[in-house]
Amino acid sequence: MLAPGIMISACGLLLLGTNNKYSLVVSRIRILDEEKRKLKFSETSTTLSPAELDRGRNIEEQLQLFYRRIHFVRNAVLAYTVAVALFILTSVLIGLDFALETDLNQVALGGFLLGMLSVLTGSMYMAREIVWGYRIVGIEVKSV
Numbered sequence: 520m521l522a523p524g525i526m527i528s529a530c531g532l533l534l535l536g537t538n539n540k541y542s543l544v545v546s547r548i549r550i551l552d553e554e555k556r557k558l559k560f561s562e563t564s565t566t567l568s569p570a571e572l573d574r575g576r577n578i579e580e581q582l583q584l585f586y587r588r589i590h591f592v593r594n595a596v597l598a599y600t601v602a603v604a605l606f607i608l609t610s611v612l613i614g615l616d617f618a619l620e621t622d623l624n625q626v627a628l629g630g631f632l633l634g635m636l637s638v639l640t641g642s643m644y645m646a647r648e649i650v651w652g653y654r655i656v657g658i659e660v661k662s663v
Contacts, residue, residue, distance in 0.1 A: 523606040523613070523631060530603045530638060537599060537645065541592045548585045551578050577662040584655045591648035598641030605634035 555578045558571060567575070609630040616623035 523609040526606045530599050534599045537595050544589050551582050581658055588648055588651040591644045595641040595644035598637050602634045602637035605630050
């Protein structure tokens with residue numbers, strides 16, 4: 520019963536960090552989208568300078584990558600949440616096994632292993648998110 524409890528706590532920390540990352544990415548998408556709208560609005564009143572056109576293309580490229588990146592973060596949040604549910608289920612099964620004196624050890628172990636697999640899946644999504652974040656920074660630096 521101790522291991523699932525520790526993993527629930529660990530997943531809680533992972534979820535906290537991942538939700539923070541999700542908020543930051545959404546915020547950045549909104550900022551870039553607002554900048555894109557301003558460029559499009561100024562486009563109707565006058566012609567854009569080459570620098571503004573460049574910035575518009577840069578924003579569009581970044582938004583496409585951010586949109587892909589937000590999917591990775593979302594999938595990681597979902598995987599960590601599923602892991603927490605599986606660890607809670609594992610704890611319940613261990614408790615029932617003890618209280619009812621039944622043989623639920625294999626089912627509990629299966630739930631725990633599925634939870635660990637879900638944590639691994641979430642971690643893999645976050646690793647991919649980091650790679651995409653690096654690409655976005657490269658685009659931003661390249662445009663300066």
